Amino acid sequence: GAVVSQHPSRVICKSGTSVKIECRSLDFQATTMFWYRQFPKQSLMLMATSNEGSKATYEQGVEKDKFLINHASLTLSTLTVTSAHPEDSSFYICSATTTISGGYEQYFGPGTRLTVT
Amino acid sequence: DAKTTQPPSMDCAEGRAANLPCNHSTISGNEYVYWYRQIHSQGPQYIIHGLKNNETNEMASLIITEDRKSSTLILPHATLRDTAVYYCIVLKGGTASKLTFGTGTRLQVTL
Numbered sequence: 001g002a003v004v005s006q007h008p009s010r011v012i013c014k015s016g017t018s019v020k021i022e023c024r025s026l027d028f029q030a031t032t033m034f035w036y037r038q039f040p041k042q043s044l045m046l047m048a049t050s051n052e053g054s055k056a057t058y059e060q061g062v063e064k065d066k067f068l069i070n071h072a073s074l075t076l077s078t079l080t081v082t083s084a085h086p087e088d089s090s091f092y093i094c095s096a097t098t099t100i101s102g103g104y105e106q107y108f109g110p111g112t113r114l115t116v117t
Numbered sequence: 118d119a120k121t122t123q124p125p126s127m128d129c130a131e132g133r134a135a136n137l138p139c140n141h142s143t144i145s146g147n148e149y150v151y152w153y154r155q156i157h158s159q160g161p162q163y164i165i166h167g168l169k170n171n172e173t174n175e176m177a178s179l180i181i182t183e184d185r186k187s188s189t190l191i192l193p194h195a196t197l198r199d200t201a202v203y204y205c206i207v208l209k210g211g212t213a214s215k216l217t218f219g220t221g222t223r224l225q226v227t228l
Contacts, residue, residue: 006160
């Protein structure tokens with residue numbers, strides 16, 4: 001159990017276009033989902049916290065108008081990178097929280113590798 | 118949330134136990150110790166968590182010292198597939214808290 005999927009797994013887009021990444025909890029409902037970004041040889045950096053039915057909370061330094069997050073249901077959150085530029089090229093990872101094991105574990109998706117040309 | 122300190126890298130022979138240490142000397146009474154790992158180019162994977170008692174599951178064991186200032190993650194029989202970066206994270210329990218990833222320990226399992 002506790003499977004999180006992401007789509008697409010890889011995407012290449014041209015500079016100036018927008019890209020949408022989906023994050024789904026497949027076998028559980030997640031009231032809270034998180035979006036992370038990871039650059040090569042670096043650790044994961046939290047971008048935003050997404051709660052179902054409410055506005056996302058963004059970390060300091062993350063542009064909310066550039067990284068649009070929608071959490072429309074208990075199993076789906078989307079991240080849209082608007083007007084993407086080469087510096088947005090990164091590994092984007094989502095996670096969803098559940099209490100399956102008695103605590104608030106986060107289960108992560110497999111990640112989406114975005115390349116902006 | 119309390120800060121953690123981990124060695125940057127460790128090696129382990131396949132089939133042997135891998136013992137990964139973590140220091141969290143400023144941990145508070147209501148903070149849990151969580152372990153995650155990230156295999157190259159994949160999303161992190163939850164391993165185990167604990168408050169003060171030792172914990173064991175199908176993946177690993179977690180040993181927390183009596184003063185809770187440090188812990189050790191034990192992979193009893195490491196395989197090549199356990200090669201990954203292991204993250205020790207301390208955070209308050211009872212809520213869906215955001216995770217702050219440090220640099221972790223890069224475990225290399227060798228033949």
